[in-house]
Structures are given as C-alpha cells and as structure tokens.
Amino acid sequence: MPTEPRIPVEPTLEELSAYLDHELDAAAEARVAEHVADCAACRVRLDGLRETVHAVRALPMETPTRTFTIPAESRKPFRWAPVGWVGSAAVALLIIGLGIQNLHLPAGSATSGSTANFNGTSSQRKSAEGSGIAPLAAPATSALPQQFDSQAGSASANPSTVVDRSNGSRRMILGTDGAQYSKNGRIHVSIQLLGSPSTSTSSGDQGLTLTLVRDGVGVALHPVGVTSWNGTPIFGGTYDLGALPLTEPRAGDYQLAATWVIPDGSGRVLQASVPIRITG
Amino acid sequence: MFPSKSSNDDRDLVGRARRGDREAFTQLIMQYQVPLYNMALRMVGRPDDAADIAQEAFLRAWEKIRTLREAPFKSWLFQIAANLCYDHFRRGKRYGVMPEDDQTSNVLGLGIATPDPQERAEANERTRLVRDSISALDHDMRIAIILRDVNGMAYDEIAAVLRVPLGTVKSRIARARAQVQERLQQHPDFFPAREDAHAD
Numbered sequence: 001m002p003t004e005p006r007i008p009v010e011p012t013l014e015e016l017s018a019y020l021d022h023e024l025d026a027a028a029e030a031r032v033a034e035h036v037a038d039c040a041a042c043r044v045r046l047d048g049l050r051e052t053v054h055a056v057r058a059l060p061m062e063t064p065t066r067t068f069t070i071p072a073e074s075r076k077p078f079r080w081a082p083v084g085w086v087g088s089a090a091v092a093l094l095i096i097g098l099g100i101q102n103l104h105l106p107a108g109s110a111t112s113g114s115t116a117n118f119n120g121t122s123s124q125r126k127s128a129e130g131s132g133i134a135p136l137a138a139p140a141t142s143a144l145p146q147q148f149d150s151q152a153g154s155a156s157a158n159p160s161t162v163v164d165r166s167n168g169s170r171r172m173i174l175g176t177d178g179a180q181y182s183k184n185g186r187i188h189v190s191i192q193l194l195g196s197p198s199t200s201t202s203s204g205d206q207g208l209t210l211t212l213v214r215d216g217v218g219v220a221l222h223p224v225g226v227t228s229w230n231g232t233p234i235f236g237g238t239y240d241l242g243a244l245p246l247t248e249p250r251a252g253d254y255q256l257a258a259t260w261v262i263p264d265g266s267g268r269v270l271q272a273s274v275p276i277r278i279t280g
Numbered sequence: 281m282f283p284s285k286s287s288n289d290d291r292d293l294v295g296r297a298r299r300g301d302r303e304a305f306t307q308l309i310m311q312y313q314v315p316l317y318n319m320a321l322r323m324v325g326r327p328d329d330a331a332d333i334a335q336e337a338f339l340r341a342w343e344k345i346r347t348l349r350e351a352p353f354k355s356w357l358f359q360i361a362a363n364l365c366y367d368h369f370r371r372g373k374r375y376g377v378m379p380e381d382d383q384t385s386n387v388l389g390l391g392i393a394t395p396d397p398q399e400r401a402e403a404n405e406r407t408r409l410v411r412d413s414i415s416a417l418d419h420d421m422r423i424a425i426i427l428r429d430v431n432g433m434a435y436d437e438i439a440a441v442l443r444v445p446l447g448t449v450k451s452r453i454a455r456a457r458a459q460v461q462e463r464l465q466q467h468p469d470f471f472p473a474r475e476d477a478h479a480d
Contacts, residue, residue, distance in 0.1 A: 017454035021428070023435045048473075052461040055410050055471065056429040064317040065327045068309055068335050070302060070342045209314060261314050267432035269311050 011035055016046050020053060057265050060204040067218050160272040164262070170195030174258045174272040181241055183250045183278050190236035191223060197264040201225030201233055207261030208235060212244065212276065214254045219244050241278060251280040290353040297345050305345070308353065309338055315431050316361055322426045323365040325415060333368065337361035355440040358431075362423055362441055369419060406470050413463040417456050424452035425460065 011019070011032045018024050019032045036042045158179040164170035177188040191208065198206055203223055211218040221244075223235035241250075257273040290311075296304035316337060321330035337360045348356055414422055420442075427433045427441060438449045464471040
C-alpha cells in the first residue's frame with residue numbers, strides 16, 4: 001500500500017535558529033533542511049529569523065570614545081584613570097573619537113598608476129542609509145568628483161599589507177605617500193579592503209578605523225570611502241597634520257594604524273600599521 | 281560553524297604578554313578593543329559606560345594574564361567584560377540611552393555628500409528600533425545575541441564566555457532572536473512582517 005511521503009518532524013525554534021548559524025550536527029541539519037524544503041510555514045519562520053539576524057548584524061560598529069591603556073609601570077593594583085596619564089611606554093593604542101577638522105580629499109594628481117574617477121553619490125547615500133551614520137558636515141562640493149588610486153597600496157611610498165589567514169584573497173593594504181612629514185604638512189593615506197564582504201563606502205559599516213598613535217595616545221582619522229572600478233572599497237584622504245589635535249611636542253615618531261573588523265559577523269580583525277615621522 | 285578565529289594568532293602575543301611584554305599586550309588591545317567596546321555598548325547602552333567597562337576589562341586582563349593557561353585569550357577577555365556588564369547592572373545602573381549626538385560626534389567634515397534626509401532618518405530609526413529591541417531583552421538573552429550577532433562568536437566560544445552549557449547558549453540565542461523579531465514587527469513600516477502560515 002503506497003504511503004504519503006513523510007515530512008520530518010517540525011523543527012523547534014532553537015533548531016531553526018541554530019540552523020541559520022550552521023551550529024547543528026550533520027544529521028539535525030539535514031533533517032531541518034529537508035523539513036523546511038517541504039514546509040512553507042517553517043520557511044516563513046526561518047526567513048523571519050534570518051531577517052532579524054540581518055537587522056542585528058547591520059548595527060554599525062561604533063568607534064570607542066576614548067583610548068584604552070595599560071599602566072606605564074609594572075603591574076600593580078590601580079583603577080581606571082583618564083586618558084592622558086600614559087605618557088611613556090612603547091604602547092601603541094588607539095581609537096578615540098576625535099574628528100578631523102580639515103580633511104581634504106585627494107586631488108587629481110594623487111599618485112601614479114591607474115586612477116579611477118568616482119562619483120560617489122549613490123553608493124555613499126546607500127552606505128549612509130545602511131549605517132545609520134548621520135550626515136556629514138563637510139560641504140558636498142568638496143567631495144565630488146573624487147579620485148583614488150586603485151593601486152594605491154603598491155604605489156605607496158610607505159605601504160603595509162595584511163592578509164586574512166582564513167581567506168587568502170582578503171587583504172587590507174594601508175599606504176601613505178611618504179614616511180616623514182613636516183608638522184604642518186599633509187599626509188595622503190589610502191586603505192584598500194580587498195575581498196570585503198561589504199561594498200559599503202561607510203567606514204563604520206566596514207568596521208574600519210584609522211588612528212595616528214604615539215606613546216599610547218591616538219587621534220582618530222576618518223577616511224572617506226569610495227568604490228574602485230572593480231568594486232573594491234577604498235578609503236583614504238589627505239589630512240592636514242597641522243590641524244590634527246596632536247599632543248605637544250608634535251614632532252616625533254608615530255604609528256598610523258588601520259584596524260578592520262571584517263563585517264561578516266565573524267569577529268575577525270585585520271590590522272596594519274606604518275611608521276610616520278613628523279618633524280619640526 | 282565559525283572556526284576558532286584568533287586563538288592561534290593570539291598565542292604568541294599572550295605568551296609574550298605573560299612575560300610582561302607590554303607591546304604584545306598592546307597588540308591584543310588593538311585587536312580586541314573595537315569588538316569588546318561594541319559588546320559592552322550594546323549591553324549597557326551608554327558610550328561612556330561601555331568605554332569604562334572595556335578599559336577595566338583590559339586592565340584586569342593585563343593584571344591577571346599570568347593566570348591564563350589553556351583558555352583562549354578572546355573568550356577569557358570577553359568573560360571578564362561580560363562579568364563587568366553584569367556588575368554594572370547589579371550596581372543598579374540601567375541601560376543607558378545612547379545620545380543621538382554621540383553617533384555622529386566622531387565623524388566630522390569628511391566631504392561625503394549629504395544623503396537624502398528622509399533616507400537618513402529612516403536608517404537612523406531602523407538602527408534605533410533594533411537597539412531598543414535588544415535592550416528590552418533580559419541580560420542573559422541580550423548578551424547571548426550580542427556575542428553571536430554583533431561579535432560573531434561561535435556557540436562554543438559563547439558557552440566559554442558565559443560559562444553555561446551549549447544547549448543553554450542555543451536556547452538563549454533562539455529566544456532572543458524571536459523576541460527581537462516580535463518587537464521589530466510591531467513597526468511594519470520599517471520591518472514588514474511576513475505572512476505567518478501558522479496563523480491559520
């Protein structure tokens with residue numbers, strides 16, 4: 001006697017949730033997949049959970065509001081103190097939320113090699129929508145058209161490349177147009193995010209932070225994002241060193257550090273840094 | 281399942297930090313400060329509180345790193361921060377409202393064209409609704425969904441951070457997602473509900 005094909009038992013909420021995360025064992029995963037394929041109701045449940053996961057993962061990565069430090073002296077009990085007390089130490093630290101007052105986009109003569117022109121309006125608008133980051137104060141007229149060197153990393157005078165060990169095609173290339181600048185000079189920075197799972201040109205969406213650090217005290221630089229001809233998000237800008245809120249004496253040896261929290265929900269972090277000397 | 285992401289990368293740095301190498305520990309700070317801060321921020325809401333928690337977690341980790349043996353540094357560090365988040369609430373502090381200004385105070389003069397005000401407002405509202413939905417969860421569910429969907433941790437990593445069985449992690453994440461989904465669907469203009477086939 002023929003029998004009706006039997007749909008596997010309806011998965012629980014926990015199973016559907018873990019199924020989205022690939023956290024079920026092989027047998028359970030196969031059972032859920034088989035059931036969902038034949039059950040419209042469970043597909044709806046699964047899609048609802050999936051959209052919720054996407055909504056939570058779309059929260060922008062925020063930049064810390066201050067620098068995190070460890071004591072300059074050897075370990076001893078202490079409490080948190082305001083930023084500033086770490087004066088010495090070869091500690092490279094990061095990220096504070098200070099804005100750059102006078103950031104100028106790269107001019108047309110950025111660097112040698114192939115360059116691409118981008119009118120970023122639509123992609124930037126899209127990224128702003130996704131990130132929830134609000135409007136930027138700079139005059140729009142200064143932004144467009146923008147020019148970025150799509151080979152900036154390799155063409156840079158001061159490059160650093162870091163490769164994702166879990167995905168060899170994913171790399172971050174940080175570069176500057178020099179390694180030494182006068183204290184009132186301008187530094188051109190470029191950061192390419194090759195193999196990024198996101199096409200956003202918002203640094204917040206990409207999980208990208210850029211900081212100029214000395215003795216454990218950092219100044220956050222906020223790179224402008226554009227999309228290269230091949231879809232690679234490229235960030236950068238030309239920064240007026242004289243306008244940065246650096247501590248005195250401004251001359252000294254710094255590290256320019258780029259940190260990329262890869263926006264795929266994996267929590268992986270890539271970091272690259274290059275030495276920068278600022279002279280009097 | 282996510283691989284155990286950074287444990288191999290960390291091993292050398294942790295070994296050096298255990299011997300008092302400040303530079304190695306600084307590298308660990310740089311690696312984890314953004315995810316750790318964001319975990320704390322989504323837990324407690326207020327940026328200053330989150331920064332205090334992250335700072336304290338790094339300090340305690342530095343002070344105690346000699347006691348760290350086989351456990352992965354990442355799980356251990358997040359465990360410290362998670363405990364500090366619970367302490368924060370035990371002291372009677374509530375989830376803080378993130379000041380709207382704080383979302384943009386770090387972003388000045390970047391030269392990006394101003395997006396359409398309506399699109400921007402809608403994006404901000406979606407972000408706010410998601411944040412509020414997470415903040416409405418109880419602490420156990422909230423930290424589970426944050427570690428999973430904000431920090432991207434695998435279930436076994438989350439179990440290590442929270443020191444609970446894997447089944448508990450699975451349950452908390454699922455229930456948290458269901459509750460967030462339910463709250464978001466109360467705002468169909470931003471999160472349209474799918475037709476529920478179970479409604480019949």
